[in-house]
Amino acid sequence: MLNNKNIYKPIRAKLTDIIDESSFIKTFVLIPEEEFSFKTGQFIELSVDGIGEAPFTPSSSPLVTEQLEVTVMKTGYVTEYMHMMKPGEYMGIRGPYGRGYPVEKFFGKEVLILGGGCGLAPIRSLLYALEAVKDKLVKVILCYGSKTPADCIYKPLFDRLNRTDKFETYRTVDKADEGWDGSVGVATSLLNKIRINIRNAIAVVCGPPIMMKFGTIRLLEMGYPEHDIYLSMEKNMSCGLGKCGHCMMGEFFVCKDGPVFTYSELKSTPDIWK
Amino acid sequence: MKLELDVLKKIRFFDDYSEKQLETIAGMSSIKEFKVKDILFEQYDELTDVYVLLEGCLSLGISLAKEKRIHLGTLEEGQLFSWSAVFSPHISTAWVMATCPTKVLAIDARKLNLEIEKDCGFGLKTMTKIAQTISHRLSDTRFQLMNQLTL
Numbered sequence: 001m002l003n004n005k006n007i008y009k010p011i012r013a014k015l016t017d018i019i020d021e022s023s024f025i026k027t028f029v030l031i032p033e034e035e036f037s038f039k040t041g042q043f044i045e046l047s048v049d050g051i052g053e054a055p056f057t058p059s060s061s062p063l064v065t066e067q068l069e070v071t072v073m074k075t076g077y078v079t080e081y082m083h084m085m086k087p088g089e090y091m092g093i094r095g096p097y098g099r100g101y102p103v104e105k106f107f108g109k110e111v112l113i114l115g116g117g118c119g120l121a122p123i124r125s126l127l128y129a130l131e132a133v134k135d136k137l138v139k140v141i142l143c144y145g146s147k148t149p150a151d152c153i154y155k156p157l158f159d160r161l162n163r164t165d166k167f168e169t170y171r172t173v174d175k176a177d178e179g180w181d182g183s184v185g186v187a188t189s190l191l192n193k194i195r196i197n198i199r200n201a202i203a204v205v206c207g208p209p210i211m212m213k214f215g216t217i218r219l220l221e222m223g224y225p226e227h228d229i230y231l232s233m234e235k236n237m238s239c240g241l242g243k244c245g246h247c248m249m250g251e252f253f254v255c256k257d258g259p260v261f262t263y264s265e266l267k268s269t270p271d272i273w274k
Numbered sequence: 275m276k277l278e279l280d281v282l283k284k285i286r287f288f289d290d291y292s293e294k295q296l297e298t299i300a301g302m303s304s305i306k307e308f309k310v311k312d313i314l315f316e317q318y319d320e321l322t323d324v325y326v327l328l329e330g331c332l333s334l335g336i337s338l339a340k341e342k343r344i345h346l347g348t349l350e351e352g353q354l355f356s357w358s359a360v361f362s363p364h365i366s367t368a369w370v371m372a373t374c375p376t377k378v379l380a381i382d383a384r385k386l387n388l389e390i391e392k393d394c395g396f397g398l399k400t401m402t403k404i405a406q407t408i409s410h411r412l413s414d415t416r417f418q419l420m421n422q423l424t425l
Binding site (some may be wrong): 181211 | 421
Protein backbone atom coordinates (compact mmCIF):
# COMPACT_ATOMS: atom_id res chain seq x y z
CA MET A 1 0.00 0.00 0.00
CA LEU A 2 1.28 3.43 -0.87
CA ASN A 3 2.31 5.52 2.13
CA ASN A 4 1.21 9.08 1.51
CA LYS A 5 2.85 10.49 4.61
CA ASN A 6 4.94 13.54 3.77
CA ILE A 7 8.33 12.80 5.26
CA TYR A 8 9.34 16.44 5.08
CA LYS A 9 6.32 17.73 6.99
CA PRO A 10 7.20 18.71 10.54
CA ILE A 11 5.17 17.97 13.65
CA ARG A 12 3.99 21.13 15.42
CA ALA A 13 5.46 21.60 18.87
CA LYS A 14 4.54 24.25 21.43
CA LEU A 15 7.35 26.13 23.06
CA THR A 16 6.56 25.97 26.78
CA ASP A 17 9.75 27.24 28.36
CA ILE A 18 13.08 28.79 27.45
CA ILE A 19 16.10 28.33 29.70
CA ASP A 20 19.07 30.70 29.38
CA GLU A 21 22.15 28.50 29.56
CA SER A 22 24.69 31.20 28.67
CA SER A 23 24.71 34.51 26.83
CA PHE A 24 24.39 32.77 23.48
CA ILE A 25 22.92 29.36 24.34
CA LYS A 26 19.28 28.66 25.22
CA THR A 27 17.38 25.46 25.86
CA PHE A 28 13.90 25.29 24.35
CA VAL A 29 11.33 23.07 26.03
CA LEU A 30 8.83 21.79 23.47
CA ILE A 31 5.65 19.77 23.67
CA PRO A 32 4.99 18.00 20.37
CA GLU A 33 1.36 17.79 19.23
CA GLU A 34 1.91 14.22 18.07
CA GLU A 35 3.69 11.29 19.67
CA PHE A 36 7.42 11.80 19.35
CA SER A 37 10.34 9.77 20.63
CA PHE A 38 14.04 9.48 19.83
CA LYS A 39 17.11 7.45 20.74
CA THR A 40 19.95 9.29 22.44
CA GLY A 41 22.35 10.67 19.84
CA GLN A 42 19.78 10.86 17.05
CA PHE A 43 19.08 14.32 15.68
CA ILE A 44 16.02 16.26 14.61
CA GLU A 45 15.34 19.13 12.23
CA LEU A 46 13.88 22.02 14.18
CA SER A 47 12.03 24.64 12.15
CA VAL A 48 10.31 27.98 12.46
CA ASP A 49 7.59 28.80 9.91
CA GLY A 50 8.82 31.22 7.29
CA ILE A 51 12.32 31.33 8.72
CA GLY A 52 13.94 27.97 8.12
CA GLU A 53 15.12 24.80 9.82
CA ALA A 54 18.33 23.54 11.33
CA PRO A 55 19.58 20.22 12.73
CA PHE A 56 19.93 19.67 16.49
CA THR A 57 20.45 16.71 18.74
CA PRO A 58 17.91 16.79 21.58
CA SER A 59 19.46 17.45 24.97
CA SER A 60 16.68 15.88 27.01
CA SER A 61 16.21 12.33 28.19
CA PRO A 62 15.14 9.91 25.49
CA LEU A 63 12.99 8.26 28.15
CA VAL A 64 10.77 11.34 28.45
CA THR A 65 8.41 11.31 25.49
CA GLU A 66 5.85 13.95 26.44
CA GLN A 67 8.28 16.82 26.05
CA LEU A 68 11.53 17.49 24.27
CA GLU A 69 14.39 19.83 25.08
CA VAL A 70 16.67 21.26 22.43
CA THR A 71 19.68 23.39 23.27
CA VAL A 72 20.45 25.99 20.63
CA MET A 73 23.55 28.12 20.24
CA LYS A 74 23.03 31.43 18.46
CA THR A 75 25.14 31.05 15.33
CA GLY A 76 23.11 32.15 12.31
CA TYR A 77 19.84 33.41 10.88
CA VAL A 78 17.55 30.59 12.05
CA THR A 79 19.09 30.25 15.51
CA GLU A 80 19.08 34.01 16.03
CA TYR A 81 15.37 34.04 15.30
CA MET A 82 14.82 31.10 17.67
CA HIS A 83 16.59 33.04 20.41
CA MET A 84 14.00 35.82 20.03
CA MET A 85 11.03 33.46 20.36
CA LYS A 86 8.76 33.39 23.42
CA PRO A 87 6.95 30.61 25.28
CA GLY A 88 3.59 29.91 23.66
CA GLU A 89 4.95 30.14 20.13
CA TYR A 90 5.33 27.08 17.90
CA MET A 91 8.22 25.33 16.25
CA GLY A 92 8.29 22.35 13.90
CA ILE A 93 10.06 19.04 14.49
CA ARG A 94 11.13 16.56 11.83
CA GLY A 95 12.76 13.30 12.67
CA PRO A 96 14.33 11.72 14.59
CA TYR A 97 17.05 10.84 12.13
CA GLY A 98 20.18 8.80 11.98
CA ARG A 99 21.98 6.40 14.26
CA GLY A 100 22.37 7.29 17.92
CA TYR A 101 24.59 5.90 20.66
CA PRO A 102 24.47 2.10 21.00
CA VAL A 103 23.93 2.29 24.77
CA GLU A 104 23.55 -1.48 25.11
CA LYS A 105 27.16 -1.87 23.90
CA PHE A 106 28.28 0.19 26.90
CA PHE A 107 26.92 -2.35 29.39
CA GLY A 108 29.57 -3.82 31.70
CA LYS A 109 32.06 -1.11 30.72
CA GLU A 110 33.64 2.08 31.94
CA VAL A 111 32.36 4.97 29.84
CA LEU A 112 34.52 8.02 29.29
CA ILE A 113 32.75 11.02 27.78
CA LEU A 114 34.90 13.85 26.48
CA GLY A 115 32.95 16.96 25.62
CA GLY A 116 33.50 20.56 24.74
CA GLY A 117 31.41 23.67 24.25
CA CYS A 118 27.90 23.09 22.95
CA GLY A 119 28.78 19.41 22.49
CA LEU A 120 27.41 18.97 25.97
CA ALA A 121 23.86 19.15 24.57
CA PRO A 122 23.83 15.68 22.97
CA ILE A 123 25.98 14.44 25.84
CA ARG A 124 23.34 15.50 28.37
CA SER A 125 20.82 13.29 26.62
CA LEU A 126 23.33 10.43 26.69
CA LEU A 127 24.01 11.03 30.39
CA TYR A 128 20.28 10.79 31.15
CA ALA A 129 20.13 7.54 29.17
CA LEU A 130 23.19 6.15 30.98
CA GLU A 131 21.83 7.21 34.36
CA ALA A 132 18.76 5.11 33.69
CA VAL A 133 20.92 2.00 33.13
CA LYS A 134 23.70 2.79 35.58
CA ASP A 135 23.34 -0.61 37.27
CA LYS A 136 24.58 -2.16 34.03
CA LEU A 137 27.62 0.11 33.76
CA VAL A 138 30.92 0.02 35.66
CA LYS A 139 31.26 3.80 35.80
CA VAL A 140 30.78 6.95 33.76
CA ILE A 141 33.38 9.72 33.65
CA LEU A 142 32.55 13.06 32.05
CA CYS A 143 35.40 15.41 31.13
CA TYR A 144 34.09 18.71 29.84
CA GLY A 145 35.81 21.87 28.70
CA SER A 146 34.30 25.27 28.00
CA LYS A 147 35.96 28.50 26.95
CA THR A 148 35.11 30.36 30.15
CA PRO A 149 33.19 29.47 33.34
CA ALA A 150 30.25 31.54 32.04
CA ASP A 151 30.14 29.41 28.89
CA CYS A 152 29.68 26.19 30.85
CA ILE A 153 26.11 25.06 30.33
CA TYR A 154 23.97 22.79 32.54
CA LYS A 155 25.94 23.64 35.70
CA PRO A 156 23.41 21.92 38.04
CA LEU A 157 23.87 18.72 36.03
CA PHE A 158 27.50 18.45 37.15
CA ASP A 159 26.57 18.85 40.81
CA ARG A 160 23.85 16.25 40.53
CA LEU A 161 25.99 13.71 38.67
CA ASN A 162 28.82 14.11 41.18
CA ARG A 163 26.36 12.99 43.83
CA THR A 164 25.21 10.06 41.67
CA ASP A 165 26.70 6.64 42.26
CA LYS A 166 29.09 5.53 39.45
CA PHE A 167 29.33 9.02 37.92
CA GLU A 168 32.36 11.33 38.05
CA THR A 169 32.55 14.70 36.34
CA TYR A 170 35.48 17.01 35.70
CA ARG A 171 35.40 20.49 34.23
CA THR A 172 38.01 22.79 32.84
CA VAL A 173 37.98 26.19 31.19
CA ASP A 174 40.29 27.70 28.61
CA LYS A 175 40.24 31.01 30.39
CA ALA A 176 39.45 31.40 34.09
CA ASP A 177 37.77 34.36 35.75
CA GLU A 178 37.96 35.67 39.33
CA GLY A 179 35.54 33.17 40.79
CA TRP A 180 36.95 30.04 39.14
CA ASP A 181 39.20 27.81 41.22
CA GLY A 182 39.00 24.69 39.08
CA SER A 183 41.17 23.36 36.28
CA VAL A 184 42.38 25.64 33.52
CA GLY A 185 43.35 24.15 30.19
CA VAL A 186 41.84 22.31 27.26
CA ALA A 187 39.43 19.40 27.73
CA THR A 188 42.11 16.82 26.92
CA SER A 189 44.18 18.01 29.89
CA LEU A 190 41.51 16.49 32.15
CA LEU A 191 42.51 13.07 30.86
CA ASN A 192 45.65 13.43 33.01
CA LYS A 193 43.35 13.37 36.00
CA ILE A 194 41.21 10.32 35.47
CA ARG A 195 41.81 6.65 36.04
CA ILE A 196 40.15 4.26 33.63
CA ASN A 197 40.65 0.64 32.70
CA ILE A 198 41.17 0.99 28.94
CA ARG A 199 40.78 -2.76 28.45
CA ASN A 200 37.17 -2.50 29.55
CA ALA A 201 36.20 0.97 28.47
CA ILE A 202 34.58 2.88 25.66
CA ALA A 203 34.86 6.57 24.92
CA VAL A 204 32.45 9.11 23.51
CA VAL A 205 33.69 12.38 22.03
CA CYS A 206 31.41 15.29 21.18
CA GLY A 207 32.27 18.93 20.69
CA PRO A 208 33.91 21.35 18.31
CA PRO A 209 35.91 19.67 15.51
CA ILE A 210 39.25 20.79 16.92
CA MET A 211 38.43 19.23 20.29
CA MET A 212 37.24 16.03 18.64
CA LYS A 213 40.49 15.78 16.70
CA PHE A 214 42.82 16.31 19.65
CA GLY A 215 40.57 14.28 21.92
CA THR A 216 40.52 11.30 19.58
CA ILE A 217 44.29 11.39 19.10
CA ARG A 218 44.77 11.42 22.88
CA LEU A 219 42.35 8.51 23.38
CA LEU A 220 44.21 6.49 20.74
CA GLU A 221 47.48 7.26 22.55
CA MET A 222 45.90 6.12 25.80
CA GLY A 223 45.28 2.77 24.12
CA TYR A 224 41.60 2.93 23.23
CA PRO A 225 40.82 0.62 20.29
CA GLU A 226 39.51 2.56 17.28
CA HIS A 227 36.18 0.73 17.40
CA ASP A 228 35.61 1.76 21.02
CA ILE A 229 35.78 5.49 20.32
CA TYR A 230 32.37 6.93 19.42
CA LEU A 231 32.27 10.27 17.67
CA SER A 232 29.17 12.41 17.37
CA MET A 233 29.70 14.14 14.05
CA GLU A 234 27.75 17.36 13.73
CA LYS A 235 27.89 18.15 10.03
CA ASN A 236 25.66 20.24 7.84
CA MET A 237 22.68 17.91 7.96
CA SER A 238 19.75 19.16 5.91
CA CYS A 239 17.22 16.67 4.55
CA GLY A 240 17.92 14.09 7.24
CA LEU A 241 17.22 11.29 4.80
CA GLY A 242 20.46 10.84 2.86
CA LYS A 243 19.02 12.52 -0.23
CA CYS A 244 20.43 16.02 -0.51
CA GLY A 245 24.10 15.20 0.11
CA HIS A 246 24.81 18.30 2.25
CA CYS A 247 26.25 16.22 5.06
CA MET A 248 28.25 13.79 2.94
CA MET A 249 31.54 12.83 4.45
CA GLY A 250 33.49 10.38 2.31
CA GLU A 251 31.20 7.44 1.66
CA PHE A 252 28.83 8.34 4.50
CA PHE A 253 25.73 10.46 4.82
CA VAL A 254 26.12 11.79 8.35
CA CYS A 255 22.34 12.24 8.65
CA LYS A 256 21.57 8.64 7.79
CA ASP A 257 24.69 6.61 8.63
CA GLY A 258 25.54 8.77 11.67
CA PRO A 259 25.65 11.17 13.36
CA VAL A 260 27.28 8.71 15.79
CA PHE A 261 30.17 6.78 14.26
CA THR A 262 33.08 4.81 15.65
CA TYR A 263 36.51 6.18 14.83
CA SER A 264 37.30 2.93 13.01
CA GLU A 265 34.44 3.67 10.60
CA LEU A 266 35.65 7.18 9.86
CA LYS A 267 39.42 7.04 10.11
CA SER A 268 39.96 6.74 6.35
CA THR A 269 37.51 9.53 5.58
CA PRO A 270 39.25 12.68 4.37
CA ASP A 271 38.73 15.89 6.30
CA ILE A 272 36.70 14.32 9.10
CA TRP A 273 37.68 17.10 11.51
CA LYS A 274 36.64 19.99 9.28
CA MET B 275 59.95 13.58 55.06
CA LYS B 276 60.26 9.78 54.68
CA LEU B 277 58.56 8.55 51.55
CA GLU B 278 56.11 5.65 51.82
CA LEU B 279 56.03 3.32 48.82
CA ASP B 280 52.23 3.57 48.82
CA VAL B 281 52.54 7.20 47.75
CA LEU B 282 54.26 6.10 44.55
CA LYS B 283 51.82 3.25 43.94
CA LYS B 284 48.96 5.76 43.73
CA ILE B 285 50.68 7.76 40.97
CA ARG B 286 49.63 6.74 37.47
CA PHE B 287 53.04 7.56 36.03
CA PHE B 288 54.46 4.63 38.01
CA ASP B 289 51.63 2.19 37.24
CA ASP B 290 53.79 -0.44 35.56
CA TYR B 291 56.91 -0.04 37.67
CA SER B 292 58.01 -3.06 39.67
CA GLU B 293 58.23 -2.97 43.46
CA LYS B 294 62.02 -2.84 43.15
CA GLN B 295 61.88 0.05 40.69
CA LEU B 296 59.49 1.92 42.99
CA GLU B 297 61.91 1.41 45.87
CA THR B 298 64.65 2.90 43.70
CA ILE B 299 62.46 5.92 42.94
CA ALA B 300 61.52 6.27 46.60
CA GLY B 301 65.19 6.30 47.51
CA MET B 302 65.81 9.37 45.39
CA SER B 303 62.57 11.21 46.21
CA SER B 304 61.11 13.39 48.90
CA ILE B 305 57.83 15.19 49.50
CA LYS B 306 57.86 18.96 49.37
CA GLU B 307 55.09 21.25 50.54
CA PHE B 308 54.22 24.68 49.23
CA LYS B 309 51.94 27.47 50.41
CA VAL B 310 49.61 29.61 48.32
CA LYS B 311 51.56 31.83 45.90
CA ASP B 312 54.82 29.95 46.46
CA ILE B 313 56.75 29.76 43.20
CA LEU B 314 58.10 26.23 42.72
CA PHE B 315 60.37 27.51 39.98
CA GLU B 316 60.58 30.34 37.53
CA GLN B 317 60.95 30.09 33.79
CA TYR B 318 64.69 29.75 32.92
CA ASP B 319 65.55 28.47 36.42
CA GLU B 320 68.01 25.62 36.52
CA LEU B 321 66.05 22.58 37.70
CA THR B 322 67.32 19.81 39.93
CA ASP B 323 64.11 17.91 40.65
CA VAL B 324 61.39 16.29 38.58
CA TYR B 325 58.02 16.83 40.26
CA VAL B 326 54.74 14.97 40.45
CA LEU B 327 51.72 16.80 41.87
CA LEU B 328 50.36 14.76 44.78
CA GLU B 329 47.78 17.11 46.30
CA GLY B 330 46.79 20.70 45.83
CA CYS B 331 46.71 23.08 42.92
CA LEU B 332 49.42 24.37 40.67
CA SER B 333 49.34 26.92 37.90
CA LEU B 334 51.74 26.77 35.01
CA GLY B 335 52.66 29.57 32.66
CA ILE B 336 55.30 31.47 30.79
CA SER B 337 56.74 34.93 31.24
CA LEU B 338 57.07 37.27 28.31
CA ALA B 339 58.81 39.93 30.33
CA LYS B 340 59.43 40.72 33.99
CA GLU B 341 56.05 41.19 35.73
CA LYS B 342 54.23 39.83 32.68
CA ARG B 343 53.09 36.32 33.56
CA ILE B 344 50.88 34.41 31.13
CA HIS B 345 48.84 31.67 32.76
CA LEU B 346 48.66 28.63 30.46
CA GLY B 347 46.77 26.23 32.67
CA THR B 348 46.67 24.12 35.78
CA LEU B 349 48.37 20.83 36.52
CA GLU B 350 46.35 17.82 37.61
CA GLU B 351 47.04 15.53 40.55
CA GLY B 352 49.30 12.70 39.48
CA GLN B 353 50.79 14.74 36.64
CA LEU B 354 54.55 14.86 36.14
CA PHE B 355 56.14 18.22 35.43
CA SER B 356 59.51 19.94 35.59
CA TRP B 357 60.81 17.30 33.17
CA SER B 358 63.50 19.73 31.95
CA ALA B 359 65.43 18.70 35.06
CA VAL B 360 66.25 15.40 33.34
CA PHE B 361 67.57 16.91 30.12
CA SER B 362 70.55 19.13 29.57
CA PRO B 363 70.69 22.17 29.94
CA HIS B 364 68.15 21.52 32.77
CA ILE B 365 66.53 24.91 32.26
CA SER B 366 62.84 25.35 32.94
CA THR B 367 60.61 26.28 30.01
CA ALA B 368 57.81 27.58 32.24
CA TRP B 369 57.03 28.83 35.74
CA VAL B 370 54.89 26.92 38.25
CA MET B 371 53.10 28.49 41.20
CA ALA B 372 51.00 27.00 44.01
CA THR B 373 47.48 28.42 44.12
CA CYS B 374 46.47 26.45 47.21
CA PRO B 375 48.43 24.43 49.81
CA THR B 376 50.22 21.81 47.75
CA LYS B 377 52.27 18.64 48.14
CA VAL B 378 54.57 17.40 45.42
CA LEU B 379 56.83 14.43 44.99
CA ALA B 380 60.32 15.70 44.17
CA ILE B 381 62.60 13.21 42.41
CA ASP B 382 66.30 14.07 42.37
CA ALA B 383 66.96 14.38 38.62
CA ARG B 384 70.72 13.72 38.88
CA LYS B 385 70.10 10.44 40.70
CA LEU B 386 67.30 9.56 38.29
CA ASN B 387 69.63 10.08 35.32
CA LEU B 388 72.28 7.88 36.91
CA GLU B 389 69.71 5.10 37.37
CA ILE B 390 68.51 5.54 33.78
CA GLU B 391 72.08 5.03 32.58
CA LYS B 392 72.67 2.07 34.90
CA ASP B 393 69.44 0.13 34.28
CA CYS B 394 68.37 0.13 30.62
CA GLY B 395 64.93 -1.36 31.28
CA PHE B 396 64.17 1.24 33.91
CA GLY B 397 65.69 3.90 31.66
CA LEU B 398 63.62 3.03 28.60
CA LYS B 399 60.41 2.89 30.64
CA THR B 400 61.11 6.20 32.36
CA MET B 401 62.20 8.03 29.21
CA THR B 402 59.20 6.69 27.27
CA LYS B 403 56.84 7.98 29.94
CA ILE B 404 58.55 11.35 30.13
CA ALA B 405 58.37 11.59 26.32
CA GLN B 406 54.63 10.81 26.48
CA THR B 407 54.19 13.53 29.09
CA ILE B 408 55.98 16.04 26.87
CA SER B 409 54.01 14.88 23.83
CA HIS B 410 50.71 15.39 25.68
CA ARG B 411 51.79 18.82 26.87
CA LEU B 412 52.72 19.77 23.31
CA SER B 413 49.42 18.44 21.97
CA ASP B 414 47.42 20.29 24.65
CA THR B 415 49.34 23.48 23.92
CA ARG B 416 48.57 23.23 20.18
CA PHE B 417 44.92 22.61 20.99
CA GLN B 418 44.93 25.54 23.43
CA LEU B 419 46.56 27.80 20.86
CA MET B 420 43.89 26.97 18.30
CA ASN B 421 41.19 27.62 20.88
CA GLN B 422 42.73 30.94 21.81
CA LEU B 423 42.77 31.97 18.17
CA THR B 424 39.01 31.53 18.08
CA LEU B 425 38.22 33.15 21.48
